[in-house]
Structure formats: structure tokens, C-alpha cells
């Protein structure tokens with residue numbers, strides 16, 4: 261008899277707000293597709309779980325992004341996020357369908373929901389993961405190797421949950437890439453009605469005040485010019501170059517800690533994770549905590565006056581020299597290449 265009788269498939273919690281699905285759900289579905297493809301003999305599906313109110317019509321979007329099935333829980337108690345009702349509903353979905361694993365975005369919502377559900381199920385949860393693989397020696401158990409930074413980001417730890425199901429993990433947005441939409445894809449939509457034992461909300465939200473995002477959201481930028489401590493004396497120039505290239509400036513924590521940039525544009529383990537098509541690292545040493553937030557960029561160009569700087573080990577192209585001299589020349593080259 262299989263070790264975990266009845267547990268099957270990789271489930272992805274598909275986060276939505278006001279009917280708008282967060283990209284992280286689609287990123288996790290794309291990654292889950294790779295995981296199930298690595299264990300074809302297990303015949304696993306990728307299943308999206310969509311909670312909310314008046315969201316049934318979104319299920320097809322989830323399928324077009326790679327899910328084989330979508331479980332929809334549509335209830336007015338789920339219209340806005342509530343820890344109580346979302347945890348109730350998701351726990352019941354898991355108890356009813358028995359997923360082998362459940363992936364959730366490490367967003368504010370996901371970080372609140374996943375641990376509560378894991379505790380109710382007595383399941384193992386790896387929080388804030390940056391990598392997920394199938395253990396090649398435990399493919400018959402579909403054992404996940406889930407990696408996350410630890411000890412202040414100086415080490416990476418790989419965590420396994422061999423004794424309980426589902427295996428749960430939260431993963432930061434932008435860590436995995438999103439597969440292109442397949443408009444022709446079809447799949448099954450299953451509606452599930454949970455029993456809310458207590459319909460009285462324990463916490464009543466009186467008013468929702470939308471966060472006003474000032475400035476540019478760097479996680480959405482296609483071109484980023486990162487300023488490190490080595491560019492602190494030319495931040496205006498870095499910002500101007502970023503704008504001329506049609507992108508934005510971001511910064512290392514050193515620049516933020518020195519009070520020269522807003523925390524909202526910090527890239528890295530304690531900042532944002534970005535994956536633009538072009539990241540120009542200016543005067544950034546390449547500490548692992550910074551690299552964790554930008555290493556998935558398509559193209560990384562580094563400028564640093566120290567030829568031994570760590571950043572060069574992950575850069576596609578590197579320039580040894582002063583930011584103030586090299587960045588303006590590089591900008592001209594990029595603009596000329598774009599026009600050509």
C-alpha cells in the first residue's frame with residue numbers, strides 16, 4: 261500500500277483580490293507543471309484552488325495558465341480576505357480532496373493563511389521558499405525538496421516533509437517564471453461548498469483602506485538599474501539613466517540603510533524579488549542577500565571597480581571601472597542597440 265494512500269496531485273492556492281488574480285498563482289502553476297512532468301509515472305495533475313465571491317468565471321483563466329483542474333469555492337463570506345473563513349474553506353478543500361502538496365504565494369495573505377491551515381492539518385510547511393525540486397530518490401513518494409534562505413540569508417536550507425501530507429510551502433512572488441497563456445487549454449472546474457460552522461466573523465473589517473503605492477512598483481519593471489553603495493555619489497545619474505532606458509532605479513540594502521533610498525525600492529532577501537529582462541547592477545558587491553532578489557533577471561550587467569566583486573559571478577556581462585564613467589557609455593550603447 262502506498263505510504264500516503266489517497267493523496268495525489270500538486271495544488272496551488274490561486275490568490276485573488278476583487279476578482280483580479282495575483283501573478284504569483286500563475287507562477288506557481290507553471291512551476292508545478294514542471295514538477296509533475298518530472299514524475300510522469302505518478303500521473304499527478306496540477307490543481308488550482310480559487311476562493312472568493314463571484315469568481316467562478318476566473319476558473320478558466322487558471323486553466324489557460326496551466327492548471328488541469330480548478331476547485332472553486334464561491335461564497336459571500338469569502339468576498340474579502342478573512343483569516344477565519346479562508347482558513348476554514350481551504351482546510352475543508354484539503355480534507356475533501358487530499359492533495360499531495362499545496363503551494364501558496366508568500367504574499368501578505370499567503371503568509372497569514374498557509375501556517376494556520378498547516379497547523380490545523382498537522383502538516384509540514386516550508387515558508388518563504390526560493391526553490392522546489394522533486395527528490396530523485398523518492399519519486400514514488402513525490403517528496404519535495406524545498407529550499408529557503410536561512411541564518412540571515414548566509415546559508416540555504418533544504419527542507420523535507422516526509423511524514424505528513426500535504427507538503428506545504430509558501431514561495432515569494434517573482435521567484436518562478438510564468439508560462440505563456442494557452443488559450444486552447446481546457447480543464448475541469450469543480451465547485452466545492454464548505455460548511456462554515458461559525459458564520460459569525462471573529463474579526464470584523466470595518467473599512468479597507470487601499471495602500472497607496474507611491475512611485476514605481478519595481479517588481480513590475482522590465483528594466484531596472486540597481487544602485488549599490490558604490491553608486492551613492494551618483495544616484496541622480498543612476499535614476500536618470502534608468503528613466504531614459506524606460507525603467508526604474510532600485511537599490512541595495514546598503515543604500516536604503518544609509519538613508520539614500522526608500523525601502524520600497526530595495527531588492528533582496530529583505531526587500532523585493534524582481535525578474536526584469538535587464539538588471540544593471542551599479543556599485544553592488546553581490547552579497548547573497550541582494551542576489552537572492554535579482555538573480556532570475558534575464559540579463560544582468562554589472563559595473564564594479566573591484567574585478568573580484570561577487571556580482572561578476574552571476575552577471576552575463578561585466579564592466580570593471582567607475583559607475584560614473586561606465587554607466588553613461590553603457591546607456592548610449594543600449595539605446596543605440598534598441599534603435600538598430
Ligand SMILES: Cc1cc2nc3c(=O)[nH]c(=O)nc-3n(C[C@H](O)[C@H](O)[C@H](O)COP(=O)(O)OP(=O)(O)OC[C@H]3O[C@@H](n4cnc5c(N)ncnc54)[C@H](O)[C@@H]3O)c2cc1C
Nearest residue numbers: 488489490512513514528529530531543545550565582583
Ligand atoms: C539578514 C540580512 C538581510 C539582508 N537583506 C538584504 C537585502 O534584501 N538586500 C540587499 O541588498 N542586502 C541585504 N543585506 C545586506 C547584504 O549582506 C550586503 O551588506 C549589501 O547587499 C551590500 O550592499 P552593496 O553591495 O550596495 O554595498 P557594499 O557591499 O559596500 O559594496 C559596494 C560595492 O561597490 C563597489 N564600488 C565602490 N565604489 C564604486 C564605484 N565608484 N564604481 C563602481 N563600483 C564601486 C565596491 O567595489 C563594492 O563591490 C542583508 C543582510 C542581512 C544580514
